[in-house]
Amino acid sequence: MSLLSIKNMDVSIGQYSVLHGVTFDVPEGGVFVLLGRNGAGKTTTLRSIMGLWDRPAGSVTFRGEDISSLHTSDIARRGIAFVPENMGIFGGLTVAENMVLATASGKFDDTRLKRVYELFPALEQFWDKQAWSLSGGQKQMLAVARAIIEPRDLILIDEPTKGLAPSIISAMGEAFREISETTTILLVEQNFAFAKSLGRDMAVIDDGQVVHTGAMADFAADTALQDRLLSLSMEGA
Amino acid sequence: MNTLGNMIERAGGVFLLPVAIAIIAFVLIGAPSSWLTLTVAGLAMGMMLFLMASGLSLVFGLMDVLNFGHSAFVSFGAFVAASVLAYFGGWLGSDSIVLNVMALVFAIAAAIVFGAALGWFFERVIVKPVYSDHLRQILITMGALIVAEQLILATWGGTPTNVPRPHFLEGTIIVGGSSLEVYRLFAFIVGAVVYAGLYLLLNKTRIGLLIRAGVENREMVEALGFKIDRLFIGVFMLGSALAAMGGAMWAGYETLITPALGAEMMVIVFIVVIIGGLGSIQGTLLGAIMVALMQNYVGFLAPKLALASNMLLMMAILLWRPYGLAPAVK
Ligand SMILES: Nc1ncnc2c1ncn2[C@@H]1O[C@H](COP(=O)(O)OP(=O)(O)OP(=O)(O)O)[C@@H](O)[C@H]1O
Numbered sequence: 186m187s188l189l190s191i192k193n194m195d196v197s198i199g200q201y202s203v204l205h206g207v208t209f210d211v212p213e214g215g216v217f218v219l220l221g222r223n224g225a226g227k228t229t230t231l232r233s234i235m236g237l238w239d240r241p242a243g244s245v246t247f248r249g250e251d252i253s254s255l256h257t258s259d260i261a262r263r264g265i266a267f268v269p270e271n272m273g274i275f276g277g278l279t280v281a282e283n284m285v286l287a288t289a290s291g292k293f294d295d296t297r298l299k300r301v302y303e304l305f306p307a308l309e310q311f312w313d314k315q316a317w318s319l320s321g322g323q324k325q326m327l328a329v330a331r332a333i334i335e336p337r338d339l340i341l342i343d344e345p346t347k348g349l350a351p352s353i354i355s356a357m358g359e360a361f362r363e364i365s366e367t368t369t370i371l372l373v374e375q376n377f378a379f380a381k382s383l384g385r386d387m388a389v390i391d392d393g394q395v396v397h398t399g400a401m402a403d404f405a406a407d408t409a410l411q412d413r414l415l416s417l418s419m420e421g422a
Numbered sequence: 423m424n425t426l427g428n429m430i431e432r433a434g435g436v437f438l439l440p441v442a443i444a445i446i447a448f449v450l451i452g453a454p455s456s457w458l459t460l461t462v463a464g465l466a467m468g469m470m471l472f473l474m475a476s477g478l479s480l481v482f483g484l485m486d487v488l489n490f491g492h493s494a495f496v497s498f499g500a501f502v503a504a505s506v507l508a509y510f511g512g513w514l515g516s517d518s519i520v521l522n523v524m525a526l527v528f529a530i531a532a533a534i535v536f537g538a539a540l541g542w543f544f545e546r547v548i549v550k551p552v553y554s555d556h557l558r559q560i561l562i563t564m565g566a567l568i569v570a571e572q573l574i575l576a577t578w579g580g581t582p583t584n585v586p587r588p589h590f591l592e593g594t595i596i597v598g599g600s601s602l603e604v605y606r607l608f609a610f611i612v613g614a615v616v617y618a619g620l621y622l623l624l625n626k627t628r629i630g631l632l633i634r635a636g637v638e639n640r641e642m643v644e645a646l647g648f649k650i651d652r653l654f655i656g657v658f659m660l661g662s663a664l665a666a667m668g669g670a671m672w673a674g675y676e677t678l679i680t681p682a683l684g685a686e687m688m689v690i691v692f693i694v695v696i697i698g699g700l701g702s703i704q705g706t707l708l709g710a711i712m713v714a715l716m717q718n719y720v721g722f723l724a725p726k727l728a729l730a731s732n733m734l735l736m737m738a739i740l741l742w743r744p745y746g747l748a749p750a751v752k
């Protein structure tokens with residue numbers, strides 16, 4: 186059984202219909218990559234899973250339970266963490282305060298905190314700094330760290346490499362690889378090289394619909410398919 | 423130039439502005455004793471304005487709700503306190519400080535409880551249906567303010583209501599040649615204590631952490647697993663209770679109140695919140711003190727300009743800092 190299963194999800198924002206019958210399954214374990222051109226509906230899909238847009242139709246099943254009508258906070262409590270496109274850092278709070286808010290009890294589990302420090306040493310260094318003063322890469326690290334400070338079953342991550350330097354991107358990739366050994370990641374990515382190096386399974390979304398699903402290895406080998414589904418010069422699928 | 427800027431920043435930045443205003447006023451006024459009287463009056467008024475405005479600022483910051491009815495809580499607080507004080511009139515006149523204080527505590531507590539209850543009703547019935555729709559918020563909360571004023575008019579009548587003061591808060595003390603009203607010192611102390619309490623709540627507790635986080639990004643607070651609705655209602659009730667408390671203190675300060683009180687305070691409370699920057703209580707305190715000092719100094723130096731002075735102050739500050747002096751980080 187898959188960890189997360191989305192069936193026929195339609196989403197409208199205002200009067201615009203953005204997603205039309207999005208359907209895909211995320212198996213447990215590893216990194217599942219959601220690809221698609223700009224404006225295809227990737228962010229909308231993640232936000233809808235998180236309950237941040239109204240979903241007029243379709244179902245979102247997580248561990249066998251339909252979560253599509255749950256409140257965002259209850260979805261989070263079911264074990265889904267969200268790292269949004271804009272990172273969602275609380276800039277006026279310190280790194281420590283950002284992290285403590287991500288714990289359910291207000292207390293850190295020492296082993297998990299140690300693991301965060303090991304993955305992202307900068308966070309330990311700037312622990313008492315206000316988060317707005319962090320660099321873009323450090324903010325992204327903080328956003329990911331918040332998602333793993335508690336045990337979770339699934340982490341939704343929206344374009345984590347956007348605007349980051351290559352060295353930071355590769356560090357981020359290492360961190361994701363390690364995290365995905367224990368936690369499933371649903372990753373939205375435009376950086377195909379990055380996505381390819383991490384993904385096990387994948388789906389492509391275009392114009393609010395899933396137009397391809399399969400193994401990342403197969404997709405990576407098929408450059409014609411990549412061109413057709415991802416290149417900006419070609420319309421439709 | 424840059425090093426001067428850094429020095430000012432390190433010494434407190436915008437929070438030095440009231441000090442600057444006080445120094446300029448000192449030069450303009452010339453007479454130290456008058457200046458001291460005006461400064462204490464300004465600080466006392468500032469603290470009361472802070473009580474009235476802090477809720478509005480937090481509610482806007484956290485909930486993005488423009489509550490034009492906020493001053494209804496101020497009015498109700500004033501009138502409820504006035505009635506309770508009148509009821510305990512015998513205790514107020516007594517020489518026993520215990521009876522004095524008890525009457526006062528009852529009056530303020532009644533205002534707070536009434537404010538919180540009214541806040542609960544307001545949030546559930548009036549504001550909740552219009553979350554995320556500013557135009558409707560303005561219309562419906564202004565409507566609610568009118569209804570509240572009419573209710574006050576119907577309950578307490580249109581003639582000015584007299585507010586008896588406890589005996590121990592009457593009179594003045596003389597410090598260095600200037601006479602300071604005891605009530606003003608009292609108002610200042612109460613405001614300072616409330617500010618300290620709010621500061622601790624916001625900065626030292628988990629609820630406070632959630633509120634500060636929610637002011638910045640509501641969605642993310644929910645995505646971390648917290649129900650923002652519960653925070654909303656809590657903050658709304660806290661804000662209304664504080665406004666009612668501010669109204670109660672104001673009633674004792676003015677000693678004569680009319681149902682127009684709410685509408686009168688509304689303008690000034692909005693100026694305070696806009697100057698200070700939305701969503702932060704430090705900003706609100708700063709705005710309140712500046713507005714009150716200006717009002718008192720200008721009222722003395724150029725009485726005709728007293729009303730306009732705060733509008734000018736607001737415009738000058740918005741030109742310089744469009745989000746106010748110390749807004750919450752967004
Ligand atoms: N708040 C909104 N209001 C109106 N339309 C929106 C809103 N958010 C997204 N859309 C529209 O929905 C469509 C999908 O947007 P979405 O952000 O999900 O795309 P995306 O795949 O994440 O793109 P990108 O790669 O640029 O982040 C776009 O056409 C966009 O214009």
Ligand SMILES: [Mg+2]
Nearest residue numbers: 227228229270
């Ligand atoms: Mg996106």
